[in-house]
Amino acid sequence: MNISGKTKICMSIGHPIGNSLSPLMHNTGFEKLKIDNEYVFTACNVKPENIENCIKGIRALGIRGVSVTMPHKKAIMQYLDDIDDTAVQIGAVNTIVNNDGKLTGFNTDWLGVVNSIQKVSSFAGKKALVLGAGGAARAAIFGLIKMGANVIIINRTDKSAIALADEFFCEYAPYSELERAKRMDIIVNTTSVGMHPDENHSPLPKQFITKEQTILDAVYFPYETQLIKNAKAQGAKAIHGAEMLLQQGLEQFKLYTGVNAPEETMRSVLIDHLKKQQI
Numbered sequence: 094m095n096i097s098g099k100t101k102i103c104m105s106i107g108h109p110i111g112n113s114l115s116p117l118m119h120n121t122g123f124e125k126l127k128i129d130n131e132y133v134f135t136a137c138n139v140k141p142e143n144i145e146n147c148i149k150g151i152r153a154l155g156i157r158g159v160s161v162t163m164p165h166k167k168a169i170m171q172y173l174d175d176i177d178d179t180a181v182q183i184g185a186v187n188t189i190v191n192n193d194g195k196l197t198g199f200n201t202d203w204l205g206v207v208n209s210i211q212k213v214s215s216f217a218g219k220k221a222l223v224l225g226a227g228g229a230a231r232a233a234i235f236g237l238i239k240m241g242a243n244v245i246i247i248n249r250t251d252k253s254a255i256a257l258a259d260e261f262f263c264e265y266a267p268y269s270e271l272e273r274a275k276r277m278d279i280i281v282n283t284t285s286v287g288m289h290p291d292e293n294h295s296p297l298p299k300q301f302i303t304k305e306q307t308i309l310d311a312v313y314f315p316y317e318t319q320l321i322k323n324a325k326a327q328g329a330k331a332i333h334g335a336e337m338l339l340q341q342g343l344e345q346f347k348l349y350t351g352v353n354a355p356e357e358t359m360r361s362v363l364i365d366h367l368k369k370q371q372i
């Protein structure tokens with residue numbers, strides 16, 4: 094252990110937070126770059142009613158960086174000193190950087206989506222389907238539109254898809270028309286369907302997937318979701334949720350430390366860990 098009085102603290106906050114993979118991912122990165130004497134990463138369970146006090150704590154203790162997860166990504170925004178434009182447009186902050194007491198909010202979730210897809214597909218002019226209309230969907234929609242894709246949103250509750258489509262000036266289709274997925278180039282699942290303990294379900298039936306498509310599942314546990322299995326079976330390009338988690342984390346690492354994260358090391362530790370947990 095390399096922690097000293099000079100070590101800067103980073104942490105994730107969320108509720109619940111017990112299964113957060115951010116400590117594993119970031120601490121492994123710190124170790125690999127031999128900066129684990131400078132930074133350490135932990136996690137704190139923060140109830141919604143304690144969020145304002147939590148921000149006071151971050152200021153009082155001089156916490157260097159904070160990865161913000163559900164359900165705080167929106168609520169935290171009002172307590173920060175500054176929010177970067179992208180996070181304002183997405184309407185959510187998943188990263189806080191503390192520079193000498195000034196707290197700035199960022200959003201790296203959209204980069205998690207874009208950077209993991211762009212390894213296997215281009216975006217310009219592509220038809221992209223976003224399944225879901227929650228917080229993760231907002232980041233995905235923002236990223237896909239920014240990269241030049243034509244986005245269509247489908248959600249179990251049509252009303253939320255319509256509201257998001259209005260806000261981001263894109264299309265929506267009713268849930269009853271899920272079959273339109275067949276004609277899409279890129280599909281991003283941002284719903285929780287398929288997440289443990291719901292691992293036998295897929296948000297998209299196998300017959301709606303074609304081999305020309307790129308499918309990203311934001312669900313990272315189990316490592317191999319039913320949607321990813323379906324995508325592989327159909328010959329589509331399948332991107333695991335772990336890659337999206339990694340990519341958004343690499344951007345956070347850079348914001349906290351000012352240096353590039355060791356991508357391969359952090360990918361391996363995440364995947365190894367998730368595979369061991371495979372049900």
Ligand code: ATR
Pocket residue numbers: 163224225226227228229230248249250253283284285286
């Ligand atoms: P997040 O911020 O992670 O996106 P969220 O805001 O709770 O989480 O959004 C969850 C998304 O998953 C929603 O789009 C939700 O659909 P509804 O708006 O209809 O609730 C979707 N979702 C959750 N369970 C689902 C299910 N069993 N079938 C289809 N969609 C589901």
